[in-house]
Amino acid sequence: MHAPEHSAAATSAPAALDGIEKAPLITAPVQTAGRRSLAGLTRAGLAEALRAAEVPERELRMRVSQLHHWLYHYGAHDFSEMLNVSKHLRAKLEALYTLDRPEVVSEQVSKDGTRKWLMRMPSTGPLDKGAEIETVYIPESDRGTLCISSQVGCTLNCSFCHTGTQRLVRNLTAQEIVAQLMVARDRLGDWPGAERPTDGLIPDAERAVSNIVLMGMGEPLYNFENVRDAMEVASDGEGLSISKRRITLSTSGVVPEIARAGDEIGSMLAISLHAVRDDLRNELVPLNKKYPIRELLDACRAYPGLSNARRITFEYVMLDGVNDSDADARELVRLLKGIPAKINLIPFNPWPGTKYACSDWERIERFSEIVFRAGYASPVRTPRGRDILAACGQLKSETEKLRARARLMAESGIGAEGVYGAVSDD
Ligand code: SAH
Ligand code: SF4
Numbered sequence: 001m002h003a004p005e006h007s008a009a010a011t012s013a014p015a016a017l018d019g020i021e022k023a024p025l026i027t028a029p030v031q032t033a034g035r036r037s038l039a040g041l042t043r044a045g046l047a048e049a050l051r052a053a054e055v056p057e058r059e060l061r062m063r064v065s066q067l068h069h070w071l072y073h074y075g076a077h078d079f080s081e082m083l084n085v086s087k088h089l090r091a092k093l094e095a096l097y098t099l100d101r102p103e104v105v106s107e108q109v110s111k112d113g114t115r116k117w118l119m120r121m122p123s124t125g126p127l128d129k130g131a132e133i134e135t136v137y138i139p140e141s142d143r144g145t146l147c148i149s150s151q152v153g154c155t156l157n158c159s160f161c162h163t164g165t166q167r168l169v170r171n172l173t174a175q176e177i178v179a180q181l182m183v184a185r186d187r188l189g190d191w192p193g194a195e196r197p198t199d200g201l202i203p204d205a206e207r208a209v210s211n212i213v214l215m216g217m218g219e220p221l222y223n224f225e226n227v228r229d230a231m232e233v234a235s236d237g238e239g240l241s242i243s244k245r246r247i248t249l250s251t252s253g254v255v256p257e258i259a260r261a262g263d264e265i266g267s268m269l270a271i272s273l274h275a276v277r278d279d280l281r282n283e284l285v286p287l288n289k290k291y292p293i294r295e296l297l298d299a300c301r302a303y304p305g306l307s308n309a310r311r312i313t314f315e316y317v318m319l320d321g322v323n324d325s326d327a328d329a330r331e332l333v334r335l336l337k338g339i340p341a342k343i344n345l346i347p348f349n350p351w352p353g354t355k356y357a358c359s360d361w362e363r364i365e366r367f368s369e370i371v372f373r374a375g376y377a378s379p380v381r382t383p384r385g386r387d388i389l390a391a392c393g394q395l396k397s398e399t400e401k402l403r404a405r406a407r408l409m410a411e412s413g414i415g416a417e418g419v420y421g422a423v424s425d426d
Contacts, residue, residue, distance in 0.1 A: 037100040037122070038093075039182055040175035042229050043068060043236075053092050063089070065238070071099065072239025075182065075191035101183045102176065105132065113139045113201030114385030119183060121176055131170060133217055135180040136390045137188065137209070139201045144188070145211040148180050150227050151218025156252055158272075158285050160317060162351040163217045171223040177230035181240060184209050211246045215270070221254035221261060228265050244268075250315065255291040255299045262304040269303055270313040270344070271296065275323050276331040284323070293335070300339050311340040317348050318359040318367065329370035336376070343371050345380045351389070 038049055046064045055063050066085055070076040077099050079090045102119040109115050115137040123130040136147040153166035189196040190208035202208050212234060214220040220227045231247055234240045249261060250270040261269065273293075275281035281288040288296075300312050314336060318324050332343065345368055348358040359367070368380055384390065 035096060035098045037098045037175075038067065039071060039099050039101055040178035040230075040233070042174060042233050045175065049097060053089070053096055055089070068236070068239055071182075072233065072236065073192070073241075075185055075194070077186075101186060102179050103130075104183060104187070107187065108388040108390070109200045110385040110388045110390060112384055112387075114388065114390050115187070115200065116385060116388050116390035117183060117187065119180065121172075131172075131176075133172065133176075133180070134390075135184060135216060136385060137184055138384050139203050139208075142203055142205055143210045144203045144205070144208045145213055146181060146184050146209045147213050147216045148177060149216030149218055150177060150214055150220040150223050154218050155222070156219055156285070156287055158252060158274075159283060160274075160319060160348060160354065160356050162354075165353075166217075169218075171226055172218070174226040174229035174233070177226060178233045178240075181209065181212070181234055181242075185240075210242070211248075212242055213248045213250065213270075214267075215248070215250045219252055219254065220249050221251045221257040224257055224260070231265055231267060245310075248313065250313075252285050252287050253291050253296045254287070255295050258299040259302060259304070266305075268310070268313070269300075270315055271300060272317075273314045273332075274317050274319075276328055276335055280323060284317075284319075297335060297339065306340045308340050311342045313342045313344050315344050315346055317346045318364050319348050320357040320359045320363070322356065324359040324363050324367055326366065326370060329367045333371060333374035333376065341376065342379075343376045345371075347380065347383055349383055349386060 036049075038046060041049065043064050046067050047060055050060060050063050050067070051057075063085070066082065070082045070085075074081070076082060079085070079094045079099065082090060085093075100122075102121050105118040105120050107115060107117050117135050117137075118132060119135060120130040120132050131152045133149045133152055135149060138145045138147065149172065151169060151171050153169035154161070154163045155169050157164045185191055185208070187197070188202060188208040196202050196208065203210070212231075214227065227249070231244070231249075234242050235244050235247065244266045245268060247267040248270050249265060249267045250272060251258070251261075252272045258269070261267070272285060273281075273296075274284050275288075276293070278288060278292050281293060303312060306312065314332075316323070316332065336343070345364060347364060348356055350356070350358065364380055
């Protein structure tokens with residue numbers, strides 16, 4: 001069993017990357033003030049909480065199962081709902097713990113049905129205002145995908161990514177990662193017997209959230225243990241029940257952790273490739289200086305369980321005049337030869353202050369055609385939720401955004417409408 005969350009927090013903080021890291025990684029909260037919430041804990045974490053409530057060892061397994069079922073199957077908010085737990089134990093738990101979720105600071109619903117929640121994690125003391133993160137829900141007709149964050153901000157500084165410009169970074173705990181899924185289920189009425197909202201598209205499926213992508217803020221393989229433990233909770237068949245085949249972990253290419261991710265997390269894998277030459281990829285994804293394309297692709301070839309039915313997704317952001325030529329497309333196909341792969345072309349999502357622009361539609365189509373002719377499915381990812389800055393790479397906490405907006409306004413003399421108008425173009 002893995003260590004409980006509150007002692008495992010931020011254990012895998014990234015080692016400093018020469019010339020890449022911009023701020024020290026601050027550590028995650030150890031203990032929230034007052035009663036601690038159990039929502040989001042692993043089975044090991046629940047067992048430890050029950051032990052602290054003096055539940056005898058011989059009952060522990062059974063009590064963990066009960067709590068787990070109430071939390072992750074029914075989405076309980078209150079110990080009083082747990083009718084198969086004795087009154088005495090419920091009172092004890094109530095005195096020590098809560099089932100609170102992180103605070104939802106704001107909810108935005110895009111005109112395409114995408115929802116973005118800004119969540120604030122519990123404060124750890126008077127000096128901590130509580131970390132803020134964003135989680136995005138993308139409904140389609142037959143599925144609903146939740147885009148989860150693994151860190152507050154990101155240390156990796158990819159030049160086209162808004163998240164990478166956030167200064168303060170810390171790992172999320174496993175509990176905070178699972179809590180994002182619980183909040184989404186709360187807000188979408190995605191628990192047995194709960195009511196679905198009527199103000200936007202919810203898929204015509206049993207589950208409003210059927211898939212998870214670890215594509216929000218942060219580099220999941222720099223927070224390995226917490227991501228692994230959280231996905232264990234998310235995929236537990238007696239609880240949240242999202243099968244590992246419906247969980248995709250996206251990495252910018254942390255080569256030494258890829259095999260381990262296959263063994264210990266077992267999700268689907270997506271690689272943020274974005275360039276076919278090391279000189280360009282060094283610029284777009286600076287981590288490439290440490291783990292160049294050849295090493296990255298070798299690690300992909302060795303990823304366990306690959307087959308034509310279980311492919312690696314290669315993400316490729318379309319940057320106008322940067323990486324979008326016919327020659328780039330042909331080289332992409334050549335590089336991926338022999339790897340069961342899908343190629344996902346992502347139109348670049350602009351953000352205030354970026355130096356890049358999205359390739360025009362004809363260019364994307366032409367690129368996609370070359371890839372398609374070479375035998376790859378090459379879906380172009382439709383930008384979702386651009387009007388609420390919820391699309392890939394646009395995530396950044398509200399406070400950071402307000403600061404950036406104030407800076408931009410001061411520098412350029414334009415009003416806030418002008419800054420955001422630039423991205424509200426569809
Ligand atoms: N850190 C991980 C996962 C989060 S980013 C990674 O980099 O893979 C999720 C995806 O969004 C990545 O493929 C990333 O390269 C892409 N992305 C980042 N900024 C973007 C932008 N402005 N427009 C389009 N895609 C972007
Ligand atoms: Fe971090 Fe991914 Fe953004 Fe790069 S693209 S800065 S790895 S979140």
